[in-house]
């Protein structure tokens with residue numbers, strides 16, 4: 001059975017790869033699959049043979065579904081998962097509306113390891129840490145911590161938060177905001193009965209002073225997962241108190257939640273993870289191109305992390321890279337066509353804009369933002385009446401885990 005585990009897959013010892021991908025998280029692995037399926041000689045390198053447990057994106061919905069479909073990856077990544085059809089939005093103890101949206105949920109490491117299990121057989125994989133790279137406008141060399149080197153025409157950097165190689169070749173990271181947001185994950189269960197009614201629920205903030213954006217519930221295995229998106233400081237005593245008693249913390253910040261989902265209790269430990277917002281600078285270089293989080297991060301509350309990296313993969317692997325490989329050389333001028341791609345630029349700009357916007361709309365106390373929020377609430381109600389899907393058509397989630405997974409972003 002395919003497990004998603006990497007091993008040192010051998011290939012011709014002296015082969016010069018078309019593409020070396022450093023980083024086998026979701027960006028690097030999906031790029032390797034796309035390029036491998038197109039017939040290129042690809043080598044994918046990562047520190048871990050199996051991607052370890054990691055709290056990150058736990059669901060797919062909206063534009064991400066269309067992107068994965070266009071890349072031909074959706075079926076392999078979602079086979080056997082529960083397919084949600086709707087998202088229900090609620091606030092102040094009431095359902096605002098239900099929209100149709102295909103959605104799936106699974107833990108991040110399961111997502112990456114599923115993707116790894118579907119790498120084409122001829123994609124070479126190497127387990128190990130890359131220590132340094134030497135780049136030029138013709139041939140690139142990647143040096144592993146054990147001293148071995150691997151050569152290729154182009155290096156794709158997909159190292160996520162890992163910044164050491166970027167620094168080594170002079171790419172800088174500009175911090176937009178350290179600890180921009182703080183996302184919590186934990187599980188809940190109904191106090192009575194065995195079902196929550198809504199398969200995918202987005203419950204929105206009730207008070208600005210709480211610095212909460214929204215909460216999303218979805219099923220993960222045998223449990224219902226909660227992602228709570230906030231703009232709290234992880235060093236704040238409030239955060240410590242929430243982590244030690246999420247039942248009380250949740251009831252305080254979202255008192256109306258129980259009216260929508262029924263009496264609930266949290267189970268297991270809660271985890272909180274801050275996310276830094278940063279962008280790269282000085283990245284226009286010979287022989288190397290960046291995709292995913294290593295280039296720019298997105299706030300988890302916006303769902304733009306996955307949208308950004310899938311846009312990078314679509315534009316790089318399906319539009320630009322095939323053209324670059326048609327002619328000799330891999331100059332910075334060639335690679336600039338990807339960074340200057342209007343689709344990529346618009347997506348990156350939207351990720352930055354949405355991160356700032358969601359933070360402001362969730363925390364700002366000026367009159368302008370109060371009025372803005374009032375307008376949103378009216379629009380939400382009107383849209384809710386227009387798009388309402390009868391409650392009987394909501395997929396129901398069984399707490400025994402027979403219908404796995406959903407989430408929000």
Ligand SMILES: Cc1cc2nc3c(=O)[nH]c(=O)nc-3n(C[C@H](O)[C@H](O)[C@H](O)COP(=O)(O)OP(=O)(O)OC[C@H]3O[C@@H](n4cnc5c(N)ncnc54)[C@H](O)[C@@H]3O)c2cc1C
Pocket residue numbers: 022023024025026027028045046047048051055056057058059108128129130131158159160161162163164165183273274275291292293294298299300301302303304305306307309408409
């Ligand atoms: C708490 C949290 C919640 C999130 N929620 C959402 C959400 O709801 N929706 C959404 O769209 N996005 C969300 N995101 C963002 C999303 O998870 C990221 O955009 C995505 O995981 C980035 O993937 P990546 O492949 O670029 O990086 P990673 O997954 O970090 O992969 C990087 C890989 O590079 C490898 N690596 C690094 N350095 C080296 C080296 N020197 N040598 C060899 N290998 C190396 C690492 O081992 C790793 O496997 C969330 C993020 C966080 C932190």
